[in-house]
Amino acid sequence: MNLKVRIGPIATAAMCVAHALATAPAPSDIFPGRHWERRTPDAVGLSPQPLTALTNLVGGHGCMVRHGFMVFQWGDVSRSADVASAFKPLLSTLLLMAVQEGRLPSVDARVSDFEPRLNDLNAGKDACITWRHLASQTSGYGLAEWPGAAYAYNDYALALYYDVLTQKVFGSSGTEVLRTRLAEPLQFEDPYTFNAFGPADRPGRLAISVRDFA
Known part of the structure; x- marks a missing residue:
């Protein structure tokens, strides 16, 4: 390059x-x-x-x-499109809302409280992952490093973050969580979805318009 x-x-x-x-x-x-x-x-x-x-x-x-x-x-500010990694602040906003609503005691709570399968991964190492670790890309999820020991950009950890937060903590799809917590209160004007590449692809990629994302 x-x-x-x-x-x-x-x-x-x-x-x-x-x-x-x-x-x-x-x-x-x-x-x-x-x-x-x-x-x-x-x-x-x-x-x-x-x-x-x-x-x-x-x-x-x-x-x-x-x-x-x-x-x-x-360009077309009403056109919804995948925003890729730019959706991370939005996901962490939802994390803080979960704390505010009492669904989580704090960002330092263990993710394994909602996803017990983490207790059996990597000889129990990943059981120590907290929400703060996922939000800061320091979880060590699936890696040799212990949670909090090192930064590593990790798409698998991001998928874990999204899946457990939406499905287990909020008990709903990501798009529905987005609708009730942000889209309707902020009065989004255009279509939005956490299925940016369609229903056949795994959820977790945000499609949103430029003006709504602003």
Whole structure:
């Protein structure tokens, strides 16, 4: 891989955003309703030229929200698509909601309380995995390292995180949990699902529109 080719556009995009934010005013407490209120970039202290340069660089679909207003967008912001690893903060938001609702005593509770098969894996090592370990990618799930000992990006651990949290803790499908905890309270406008690749594929991949994800 040519590292310069990969880093160059990212660095340029970051500079574009930094320049656009340079003259931005202090934030205010404005939140969207059923639909985003719109403002021009100039109205919230942003320069539109770097934003246009950013969209030409990255392509695809995207938007920028500033002080509770939709101020810039490109592509089809209503189109639902797989967001890949960007769904992790949403999953951990659901984890904190589970704690808030009393479904879990804390993020340091053991996952094996809800998935007892962990007690028999790796000579009992994986029985020590906590929700904090899964959320921080330090679970060591299926690996030699003990929980909390090392960071490792682990798709199998992420699948465990999603499956046990939705099915065992909330007792429902991921899409239904998303609907009741986030989509309806936040008034999502577009289709969403944790079956991004259809019902024939395993659940756990989030498809959502850009404007709802914002």
